[in-house]
Amino acid sequence: AQSVTQLGSHVSVSEGALVLLRCNYSSSVPPYLFWYVQYPNQGLQLLLKYTSAATLVKGINGFEAEFKKSETSFHLTKPSAHMSDAAEYFCAVTPLSNFGNEKLTFGTGTRLTIIP
Amino acid sequence: DAGITQSPRHKVTETGTPVTLRCHQTENHRYMYWYRQDPGHGLRLIHYSYGVKDTDKGEVSDGYSVSRSKTEDFLLTLESATSSQTSVYFCAISESQLAGDTQYFGPGTRLTVL
Numbered sequence: 745a746q747s748v749t750q751l752g753s754h755v756s757v758s759e760g761a762l763v764l765l766r767c768n769y770s771s772s773v774p775p776y777l778f779w780y781v782q783y784p785n786q787g788l789q790l791l792l793k794y795t796s797a798a799t800l801v802k803g804i805n806g807f808e809a810e811f812k813k814s815e816t817s818f819h820l821t822k823p824s825a826h827m828s829d830a831a832e833y834f835c836a837v838t839p840l841s842n843f844g845n846e847k848l849t850f851g852t853g854t855r856l857t858i859i860p
Numbered sequence: 861d862a863g864i865t866q867s868p869r870h871k872v873t874e875t876g877t878p879v880t881l882r883c884h885q886t887e888n889h890r891y892m893y894w895y896r897q898d899p900g901h902g903l904r905l906i907h908y909s910y911g912v913k914d915t916d917k918g919e920v921s922d923g924y925s926v927s928r929s930k931t932e933d934f935l936l937t938l939e940s941a942t943s944s945q946t947s948v949y950f951c952a953i954s955e956s957q958l959a960g961d962t963q964y965f966g967p968g969t970r971l972t973v974l
Contacts, residue, residue, distance in 0.1 A: 753900075776960045787864075787950055787965035788903070795960035834902060838959040845891065845957045846918065850902035 746771040748835045750851035758859045763807075763822040765854050767835030770816065777818040778836040778848075779809055788834065794818060796840065805829070830858045863887055864966035866951050872972045879938040881969050883951030891954045892934040893963065894918075894926060896947040903950065909934055910957060941973045 751766040769775060776795050780788040792803025799811040805828075809820045820833065835851040838844055863886035873879050883892060891910055895903040905918030907926040915926050923945060927935045938945055951966040 778962075780965075785968075787967045788952075789965070790962050793960065793962065841959050843957050844959040845954050845961050845963065846893065846905065846908045846916070847959070848905070848963060850904075852900055852902045 745849070746775050746837045746839055746847075747849055748777075748837045748851040750833075750835050750854050752854055753852065754855050754857065756857040756859055757825045759827060760824050763820070763825045763829065763856065765820040765833050765835075765856065767809075767818045767820065767851060768816050769818060769835075769837050771837065771839070773840050774811070774813055775837045775840050777809075777811065778838075779803065779807070779818075779820050780834045780836060780850075781805075782832045782834065782853075784831070791820070791833075825858050827858050827860065830856055832856070864951060864953060864964060866949075866966040866969050868969060869967065870970045872974065873941050874974050875942055876940050879941050879971065879973075881936045881949055881951075881971070883934045883936070883966055885932050885934075885951075885953050887953060887955075887964075888931060889953040889955050889964075890931070891957055892928065893952040893954075894924075894934065894936045895950045895952065896920065896945075897950060897968070898947050906936065906949075938971075941971075943973050945971065946973045947971060 778793045779791040794811045802808045893908040894906040909915045909928045949969045952963040
């Protein structure tokens, strides 16, 4: 079964600094990959997803992620952090198949804090 | 935002009592899911539905049952709540079962079992 590992349960960056949140997947076949964001007391919102098209995926709010098969990674980045980016971020994976959306598997999350 | 509401948003109950959480969607999506969110575990699938009266178990289904009598409503029932079921519960919907299809999430229900 596929899984994802998010390195760092808490990440702090200064306002204006680079945001880098790490996600590595374990799967024998490159899967579909997702990043979701959860603001306090809210549900999850899709930031971006990789579905085997372009390896560099651009999402909402200035975030992007690059799929690297050789590193089995899908790290999330943003060039310049804003205070509004403070939230919890989840990486998720489903198998590369025509079905299986119910097999969406989440990482344990990374809480991002922005330092003024 | 996808039209998904969950009720109640907060609930405190006692061990051994039955509890039903409701998910309502206005998107007419066929697929609906119930997850629980716990610190250190991310989100884990409890049950899902692939149509009216069609449901299946997820990773952590023990102690939970579901029902779907209408496209728009998906109910999660804890027959006899236990303290281990204290969690935040999220409903999600998707248009298809395709693995790359986006799941849209509701605002969540925070359940505390004393």
